[in-house]
Amino acid sequence: QVQLQESGPGLVKPSETLSLTCSVSGASISSYYWTWIRQPPGKGLEWVGYISFSGATSYNPSLLTRVAISVDTSKNQFSMKLYSVTSADTAIYYCARLVRSNSQHFDQWGQGTLVTVSS
Amino acid sequence: QSALTQPASVSGSPGQSITISCTGTTSDIGSYNLVSWYQQHPGKAPKLMIYEGSKRPSGVPYRFSGSKSGNTASLTISGLQAEDEADYSCCSYAGSGTWVFGGGTKVTVL
Numbered sequence: 001q002v003q004l005q006e007s008g009p010g011l012v013k014p015s016e017t018l019s020l021t022c023s024v025s026g027a028s029i030s031s032y033y034w035t036w037i038r039q040p041p042g043k044g045l046e047w048v049g050y051i052s053f054s055g056a057t058s059y060n061p062s063l064l065t066r067v068a069i070s071v072d073t074s075k076n077q078f079s080m081k082l083y084s085v086t087s088a089d090t091a092i093y094y095c096a097r098l099v100r101s102n103s104q105h106f107d108q109w110g111q112g113t114l115v116t117v118s119s
Numbered sequence: 120q121s122a123l124t125q126p127a128s129v130s131g132s133p134g135q136s137i138t139i140s141c142t143g144t145t146s147d148i149g150s151y152n153l154v155s156w157y158q159q160h161p162g163k164a165p166k167l168m169i170y171e172g173s174k175r176p177s178g179v180p181y182r183f184s185g186s187k188s189g190n191t192a193s194l195t196i197s198g199l200q201a202e203d204e205a206d207y208s209c210c211s212y213a214g215s216g217t218w219v220f221g222g223g224t225k226v227t228v229l
Contacts, residue, residue: 037220044122044222045157045165045208058216061120094164104212105155105170112164 002026004095004110012089012117018082022095022110029053029071033098034078035106036069038091046091050098051078085117123148123209123221130227131199139224141192141209147219149190153212156185156194159223160205168207169194196226204228 008020022034035050049059051069059067063082071078082089092114096106124142131137141154148154152172157165167176169185172192182197192211196203209221 045210045220046122047210047218047220050216060217099170103171104151104153104218105167105210106157106165107167107170107176109164109166 002097002108004097004108006093006095006110006113008093008113008115010114010116012085012115013119014086014117015084018085018089018115018117019079020093020095020113020115021077021079024076024078024097027097027108029076029078030073033100034069034071035096035098036080037094037096037106038089039094039112040088040091048080048082048093087117089115090117091115120146120213120217120219123211123219125207125209125221125224127222128225128227130229131196132229133199133201135199136195136197137199137226138196139194139207139209139226141194141211141221143190143192143211143219145190147190147211147213148187148192150214151212152187154185154187154192155210156183157208157210158203158205159208165208199228201228 003025005023012018030053036048066083068081092112094112095110097108156169159165173185208223213219
């Protein structure tokens with residue numbers, strides 16, 4: 001059974017960098033695509049970006065200049081950095097597995113972690 | 120890249136059928152048969168209910184079905200049950216390795 005677990009600070013100051021890690025168990029990170037999705041309190045889901053098993057990335061155009069996703073195959077983890085955060089980046093951040101090939105959907109999700117941007 | 124449009128809320132009585140619409144554009148829903156739907160109970164992570172427009176993952180009840188016409192996708196819940204009360208979000212592939220979600224629809228079982 002695939003399990004994903006997000007970890008990272010719950011509070012980040014404005015203008016600083018938000019850093020999160022997703023630990024994957026039950027599946028090899030080298031065999032799939034992995035993604036970050038966020039949800040501001042009381043609002044809808046927003047796709048942030050993904051990384052492939054080979055390290056290729058794609059990001060939401062609205063976040064392109066501020067986000068970076070990386071993978072550490074030795075630890076079976078992938079991570080996200082969001083730079084120069086503002087209060088608009090306050091959200092629950094989910095990591096998820098992305099199924100590609102002929103399909104494009106997110107089949108396994110972490111429980112999510114709330115990150116608040118505040119001084 | 121704009122969010123897909125969903126109604127804020129839909130309600131129905133137990134046993135009834137309800138349909139949630141999800142409207143996009145020719146750049147996303149209209150161009151790809153790659154819409155997925157997610158169920159989210161309060162305080163929980165989203166759960167995949169439909170993928171590729173109409174396919175159900177293993178374990179998802181048959182009462183959940185998906186369809187598409189033009190730039191609009193739909194999720195239908197037949198035989199509504201109390202445990203179906205949740206938020207539902209649609210998502211479409213939008214090309215060039217990007218995805219777009221809808222704003223979410225709150226389903227209330229009366």
